[in-house]
Amino acid sequence: MPLLNQKWDKTFAKSENVEHQKVSFKNRYGLVLVADLYQPKNRHEKLAAIALSGPFGAVKEQSSGLYAQTLAERGFITLAFDPSFTGESGGEPRNVASADINTEDFSAAIDFLGMQPNVDRNRIGVLAICGLSGMALTAATSDSRIKAVATASMYDMSRSISRGYQDSYTVEQRQKVIDYLSQQRWEDAGKGDYALGYHEVPFDENGNIIKGQRVLPETLPENAPTVLAAFYDYYRTPRGFHPRSINSSTAWTATTPISFFNFPMHANIDMISPRPILLIAGENAHSRYYSEDVYKQASEPKELLIIPKADHVDLYDNIKKIPFDKLSDFFQQNL
Structure with missing residues (x-):
């Protein structure tokens, strides 16, 4: 449902080519998620849609919102959401993460997008940044409504938390x-x-x-x-x-x-195939090995894109280094 507070409170400038609306919906645990819905202006046909979240510990007003608005400028309906227990989303106690529930949050976003009258529910993908990437991939292993998955500066939080940096x-x-x-x-x-x-x-x-x-x-x-x-x-x-x-x-x-420690993510990553995966990482990113290792594990079709001279955080908001053309082409071709 739409929310009353529509004040612009993002870390990036508002686009004049996109309509923005703050909305809410529930996941299957009954937790209320709050999200920003971005839609290209003056488009009335059914469009492909993308659900976005991340990084881990960030909110929709930061990196995921920038990605969402930019892709909406390119013709997609996009939904940047706060995971359960964080930001404006519900759940008590505050500021707790759950590998299971935060994976479910992506499927709940697909629920919401598929109910919108101007969304083609057969053309929905997900895009995640940093630590929510593992949850996005995991959601796709058990939710075939997700037709394509892209990640940027991926972190596998289960691996990182339970085994330390570089294991x-x-x-x-x-x-x-x-x-x-x-x-x-x-x-x-x-x-x-x-x-x-x-x-x-x-x-x-x-x-x-x-x-x-x-x-x-x-x-x-x-x-x-x-x-x-x-x-x-x-x-x-x-x-x-x-x-x-x-x-x-x-x-x-x-x-x-x-x-x-309890929940190893994307253990069934082979189940995403034949739906495509795009993994984007900076050449100089300390996290690059996560994307490279997932690429080795995943079945075709898959692609690993290394951005020259980029570090991990460059892919949060550096529009000169984030490959929006590639992301747009990937989702246009696969949704």
Whole structure:
């Protein structure tokens, strides 16, 4: 259903060639999702549609909204949504992620799009950025209404959270994380509230778990690692800051990683075939290996597109590097 608050509150400029409407719908768990619906102006025939979300910890007013509006300018009906428990979408407690429920959110978006009178329900695809990419691919493995899948700067959050960056956790470290999460549940239950913490649990030089209350620091430390500096430059500066974004302002609940230890995503990725997959990654992205490994796992038809001189965050909002022509062609040809 349409919502009353239609104020423009995005991190990107509004297009004069697109109609925008804020809407809501429910997933199959009864949670209300809030989304931005973008439609090309002066088009009255049934059109192909795309559901979008991501990055992990972002909101629809950031990267996914930019992608959605740009693709609407190119003739698609697009829906950028906040996943359950985040942004303007419903669910308690706030700022918790679920590999299962957030995968379901994509199928719920397909439900909504397929009910719109100007959408051709046989021509619906999904596009996800960063950490929601794994959920989009997983949704497509069990939802044949999704006719094509594209990802940008893909992260596999199950792999990242449960095994560390480039699978660097030792078995002992993985067990330490599990023990920490298990004990945290008792702490939360005793307090009747949910502590915040890192969703990708780091270790100090002595092998101890590091705890924190924010995804990104208030100020960027001197000599910060390149990846941290790139994320900070997007989420914590006017470039991409949004007060509802977890990455801009706060952190996930400390026990959020539990779901991602339990739920390996896209385990049945071969079931997407013969529907096509497009994986886009920056040449210099620290996350590039996720797209490359999924490409190896997936069945045809599939394509891996590496963007020269681009890093992970470039594909969030750098319109000179995001391959919108390629994305438009991919969905036009396959929807």
